[in-house]
Amino acid sequence: MxxxxxxxxxxxxxxxxxxxxxxxxxxxxxxxxxxxxxxxxxxxxxxxxxxxxxxxxxxxxxxxxxKTGAMTLAQCFPTEADVDAAFDKALAAGATEIARPEKVFWGGYSGYIADPDGHLWEYAMNPFWEMDEDGHLT
CATH class of the missing domain: 3.10.180.10 (2,3-Dihydroxybiphenyl 1,2-Dioxygenase, domain 1)
Structure with a gap:
């Protein structure tokens, strides 16, 4: 295994x-x-x-x-528009905005929210990783 x-x-x-x-x-x-x-x-x-x-x-x-917030979890999306849509959906559901999605130094597009318990989530588009239609990295 x-x-x-x-x-x-x-x-x-x-x-x-x-x-x-x-x-x-x-x-x-x-x-x-x-x-x-x-x-x-x-x-x-x-x-x-x-x-x-x-x-x-x-x-x-x-x-x-x-403790919470000392690590991040992430969801990757195929496009910047998908990142923005998921980010806005999380905010509408009660998340706290930490960093609005933007182009970032490593070449992708990324932003952060905190869920109601303070757990940090990154929503990102990584142009160096390919994803299938179900959101799995390939």
Whole structure:
């Protein structure tokens, strides 16, 4: 089995219902909803949101030590217009604008939002990466 892979990403959230409402407003569809966690299917992996209390219990780490914003997640799009549309949709759903999309030093087009819990998302168009019609990097 390859070790260079990710199977599951889970983010801690203060309010699971608020997180679900935000992500559903930008078009995400949950695949499994439980009392303290919700999962989304992501191209062969899972992405989840866990209540901070549940994550603290699971990791045996106090809620006060769980942090957000020290990493970024990203979605790539085929065009700058697609980046702008996704960015504006996220803002309309309740995201906070961090950096409006613009042409960036590495040759692409990129901007950042924070979801309602402060998790940072980059929306980008990378001209050096090819994508298929489902948004998978090829």
């Amino acid at each position: 390859k070790t260079n892979r990710v199977t599951l990403i889970t983010l801690g959230v203060k309010d699971l219902n608020r997180a679900r409402a935000f992500y559903e407003a930008i078009g995400w569809e949950p695949s499994n909803v439980q009392d303290e966690v919700v999962f989304y299917d992501m191209n062969g992996m899972k992405f989840g949101f866990y209540t901070l209390e549940g994550l603290a219990k699971d990791t045996r780490k106090p809620v006060e030590e769980l």
